[in-house]
Amino acid sequence: MTLDAFRKTSREVIAKRLKLIDVRQKSGTPSEIIEAMYIKDSWKYVFSLFKNKRLFAEYSDYKIDEPTNYIFNHFVEINRSYLLSYTKRIWLAPGTYNLNIGLVVKSGSGLGTTKFDLKYYDSNGNAIVQTFYPPSNINEILPKRQFCFLKIGEFSVNDPTPAAGERQDKQHSKLQRLELTMEEIGLYLKSGFRIFFIDISQPSMLFNDYDLLFYSCQETNYKYFINLPLKNFYKALNHVQNGGSENDGKISYGTGDPEDIADQYDNEFPENIASDNISHEENLMEYANFFFHNTYNRRYYKFNTVYQRRQFVNRFGDFELDDREGDPRKRRCSYDRKDIKWRIPIIGEL
The missing domain is CATH 2.60.120.260 (Galactose-binding domain-like)
Structure with a gap:
């Protein structure tokens, strides 16, 4: 949810395209979890947190x-x-x-x-x-x-x-x-x-x-x-x-x-x-x-x-x-202009 601070629009576009729903329950099967909003539309970030x-x-x-x-x-x-x-x-x-x-x-x-x-x-x-x-x-x-x-x-x-x-x-x-x-x-x-x-x-x-x-x-x-x-x-x-x-x-x-x-x-x-x-x-x-x-x-x-x-x-x-x-x-340096990449683990991008 906090990642919406810098990627809400892109996440909502993905969620709408995939017709995802916001699951409020605390548990579920692996297939149910992976298809949930904030998971499937943010998989790169979710995977990096566990990796x-x-x-x-x-x-x-x-x-x-x-x-x-x-x-x-x-x-x-x-x-x-x-x-x-x-x-x-x-x-x-x-x-x-x-x-x-x-x-x-x-x-x-x-x-x-x-x-x-x-x-x-x-x-x-x-x-x-x-x-x-x-x-x-x-x-x-x-x-x-x-x-x-x-x-x-x-x-x-x-x-x-x-x-x-x-x-x-x-x-x-x-x-x-x-x-x-x-x-x-x-x-x-x-x-x-x-x-x-x-x-x-x-x-x-x-x-x-x-x-x-x-x-x-x-x-x-x-x-x-x-x-x-x-x-x-x-x-x-x-x-x-x-x-x-x-x-x-x-x-x-x-x-x-x-x-x-x-x-x-x-x-x-x-x-x-x-x-x-x-x-x-x-x-x-x-x-x-x-x-x-x-x-x-x-x-x-x-x-x-x-x-x-x-x-x-x-x-x-x-x-x-x-x-x-x-x-x-x-800033002249174009690398990570928004200072995001070092604040949270992101696969392959630091």
Whole structure:
């Protein structure tokens, strides 16, 4: 529904052409669900939500020193910490993915000694581990006091091939269960940065064809980068897929009930958006219009090579001229003029 903020007309054209109806019931057969309005007329977006993962900050996932560090509702603040550990169990379809992180560096130190591990098991019960490290000079590369979407690495997931007698929680006929770990591997103090989310997404034009290291926006307030309906969706999806508990190996895949964690969803919109005088659906659309249409953010792209940067500028225009002039209504760079593609996972388009 919130996607109507930028594609209502095109969605309604598709829905009218296919004679779709708005189904209000909470359950149905797969064929009924796939034929419903907001599903079939938005299939590219729906599929991308399930194919990709965006892991927003959750208190139960992080271990950090206290009290100088804290976990807010929507981000993790790191100030003078030697302990940083994050663990999350997720389910992914076979394929190739980018591992990214969304963060803000204030006066950051210690990011270069962080390790990312992705682990799953093959049909023989052997662990397959893929490890990634940010660039050692990442503290010098990333701009300060700006939101940065940084590519950590690229990894692959094999087809699930359950062995005889394999526990159901470890394997699924079409999905692999992975354990993502982020941890400190050095003795260096970590300080001065804020983590919004870890992003797992399909290879994209910007990051893979043009070898982008990161892109940044000058804002740092979480409300511009944390999509609350998207956060609630992934919270519910992870709960369902992990059987209601990430740590209980006896619980089968897909048996979690999203209603069990209804009190954990983020339904409080920013104060300048929410109103008690309108319905929840109207508040939701007010929020969607704010989130998808605040286009004043100046964007900057950092490529791994000068050649790739030149290729990008030749095709789309010089983003640095846009940054200097500071008027988003007169952008020379034609790439993603409406600032939509980084706000929500979209298959093959970032």
